[in-house]
Amino acid sequence: MDYCKNIIAKFISAMQKRPGLLAVLAFLSGVASFALVDRKESFSQVIAIFLLISWLWLIIDNWLRDKVEEKFGVAVSPNVMRFALQMVQQESLFFALPFFLAVTQWDHPQAIFTSLIVLCAVISVIDPFYYKKLAKNRTLFSVFHNFALFVVLLVTLPILLNLTTSQSLAAALVTAVVVTLPSLNNLMPNAPWWRFPILVLILCALSTAVWQLRSYVPPAALRLTDITLAHEVDLQHKKPVGSIKQLDSYTLHHQGLYSWTAVKAPRGLNEKIFHVWLHNKKEVDRITLNINGGRELGYRAWTHKVNFPSDSVGKWQVKVVTESGQLIGLTKFTVTP
Known part of the structure; x- marks a missing residue:
């Protein structure tokens, strides 16, 4: 147990002392995914599962850090957890990006959606902006994370489940909405009770708007x-x-x-x-x-x-x-x- 504790402590210390090096490694991981256009289904499945786990990580962030500290006696910095999420987001965005770049009609409004993916991918590798602006704003961070989930599901669902493009779009949208709901309480911990249903209605309205603008979303699998x-x-x-x-x-x-x-x-x-x-x-x-x-x-x-x-x-x-x-x-x- 002491050996494991020392390994974890050294790993966390290294992550905290050399964030630049780890960011480079994460970026190279994203570039590798970007280059691997001809992926196997198993690889897509791993990425999708990792992203779902990372979302769960976002929800139980504080609880998980407390358990690690209780079990191993190591206080895990919130930045360490954010870094792990950052790596998964990078991998997800760079994984999906070549699919959308290949199918986007750049003289059509769907170019806006693909450009947004490019922007999010770039943000995910710019540490000063990511950590100082995005990660500190829980609302923006949740939106960013669920957008990455939405994007990667658009790519993986047709490959893994043979869903049609329309079915994949609907399933990805519903999934993104459902996984966002538990985080609403974290976004407003001391808010009056009536703010939660209002936020749910706003979320549903935004989802409806996205569905109405579905022609702006390139069909990643076709x-x-x-x-x-x-x-x-x-x-x-x-x-x-x-x-x-x-x-x-x-x-x-x-x-x-x-x-x-x-x-x-x-x-x-x-x-x-x-x-x-x-x-x-x-x-x-x-x-x-x-x-x-x-x-x-x-x-x-x-x-x-x-x-x-x-x-x-x-x-x-x-x-x-x-x-x-x-x-x-x-x-x-x-x-x-």
């Missing part, structure tokens, strides 16, 4: 590897013949257009997606497709549109979206007189 417009598809090789970016109205009405897409998804995932045709930013058609995950170059599928408005001249878009309206990718073409 990546559009190719999208092509053509007059013909080679059925034997399942490839489009040629590529069209501009055509005249006569050709459009007499030949129609194929929208050919290849969407990469995790193995075992079955997802319903839509080809949404827009003319001058107005939706004119929505065609359903079912895709299956697992193919390296993406699941190949196409739709053939032959019914176009009589006045089809103008700018067109074909968006590939999920059942919940999250944008997977898009292409554009122009129709001339």
Whole structure:
């Protein structure tokens, strides 16, 4: 027991004396996760479990430190606990980041969400700001931590449970809300009783707002590897013949257009997606497709549109979206007189 006590004491002392070194190690761990884009499911599962444990750690922070001091006679600094949480947050954010960077349409509002992930990841490795500003504000720290949980669940749930993108978004949002509820009392320990239900209502309102803005959240598990417009598809090789970016109205009405897409998804995932045709930013058609995950170059599928408005001249878009309206990718073409 004395040996364990000495080891723990030395470890804690080293952490307190060399926070810069440990921060560098944590940052390198995050960079390693960022580089490992082709991850195994078991790795994703470990990260998700670690993050859930770290949230529990946040809730029982004081109790856990008291137990360690009682058992080993070592007073654990709150900064030590914060550092452990910081490492998990870094790993979670940097783990999820490459998935979102790969699927984000940067000319779409979903770029805001991915930029927020980048910002949080950067904050997690800037110790002066993290410890002096974020960690000392329990409300901000709780929001930051649960956002990291929300982000990593968006990535791991489709991989681990084969949930669709819509189901994963709903499950991640509900989980983030549920795990936030116990911490509300810690955020206002001496507040009147009526403030708790008000905060719960505010939390529910924010969750509803996030759901309404779900189109801003990139579908982390689905990546559009190719999208092509053509007059013909080679059925034997399942490839489009040629590529069209501009055509005249006569050709459009007499030949129609194929929208050919290849969407990469995790193995075992079955997802319903839509080809949404827009003319001058107005939706004119929505065609359903079912895709299956697992193919390296993406699941190949196409739709053939032959019914176009009589006045089809103008700018067109074909968006590939999920059942919940999250944008997977898009292409554009122009129709001339």
